[in-house]
Amino acid sequence: MTKKVAASLLSADFLELGKAVEMLNESENDWIHVDVMDGEFVPNISFGQPVIKCIKKIAKQPLDVHLMIVEPDRYLNDFVKVGADIISVHYEACRHLHRTLSAIKDLGVMAGVVLNPHTPVSCLKDILYLCDTVTLMSVNPGFGGQKFIEHTYDKIKELKELITKNSLSTLIEIDGGVNVQNATSLYQAGADVLVAGSAVFSSPNPYQTIKDLKK
Ligand code: DX5
Numbered sequence: 001m002t003k004k005v006a007a008s009l010l011s012a013d014f015l016e017l018g019k020a021v022e023m024l025n026e027s028e029n030d031w032i033h034v035d036v037m038d039g040e041f042v043p044n045i046s047f048g049q050p051v052i053k054c055i056k057k058i059a060k061q062p063l064d065v066h067l068m069i070v071e072p073d074r075y076l077n078d079f080v081k082v083g084a085d086i087i088s089v090h091y092e093a094c095r096h097l098h099r100t101l102s103a104i105k106d107l108g109v110m111a112g113v114v115l116n117p118h119t120p121v122s123c124l125k126d127i128l129y130l131c132d133t134v135t136l137m138s139v140n141p142g143f144g145g146q147k148f149i150e151h152t153y154d155k156i157k158e159l160k161e162l163i164t165k166n167s168l169s170t171l172i173e174i175d176g177g178v179n180v181q182n183a184t185s186l187y188q189a190g191a192d193v194l195v196a197g198s199a200v201f202s203s204p205n206p207y208q209t210i211k212d213l214k215k
């Protein structure tokens with residue numbers, strides 16, 4: 001079982017972003033999760049390429065870029081240029097998902113698909129072989145600090161079965177409402193990567209919280 005933590009910078013203090021990245025560098029964190037929101041695909045705007053370029057300058061862990069934007073194809077090259085190592089696009093935002101995932105892979109980075117809470121796992125059946133990661137949203141995307149949707153456990157199990165049945169090595173990532181209390185059951189259900197925003201950045205001891213998330 002892979003056990004990775006991808007701390008989400010969305011919950012960091014943006015005035016102290018450099019310090020947040022340095023803290024992650026020194027911690028047991030595995031990937032740095034970067035949430036890009038356009039105010040159209042989701043009802044919120046976060047940050048884009050210029051900020052990611054700065055993060056990349058000091059980050060010692062791979063940048064896991066979660067694109068919550070419409071027409072992600074228009075920006076794939078830009079996000080690779082500023083340092084993305086993994087690019088995930090929403091199933092719901094892609095009309096030609098095969099083309100989009102192929103384009104990400106052609107740019108030399110890992111390709112991922114994200115499913116909103118209402119999107120069934122079964123829709124990945126014919127595209128899973130192109131997915132390095134699949135992220136199951138366990139909250140409705142757009143904001144940090146929301147409550148975990150319990151139905152996600154059923155989706156993890158279903159996705160794990162689909163991956164195993166097809167002898168693939170796709171990683172299952174869970175995003176939203178992850179904390180020290182539910183981390184173990186999520187890994188046990190089949191998750192490989194846990195995204196954690198507020199759990200890490202609201203913690204009085206983020207180093208220990210990252211450790212606890214991996215226990
Ligand atoms: C939400 C983002 C998440 C967010 C998670 O749309 O995709 O990555 O940062 O935040 P928490 O861990 O606080 O739910």
Ligand code: ZN
Binds near residue numbers: 033034035195
């Ligand atoms: Zn995210």
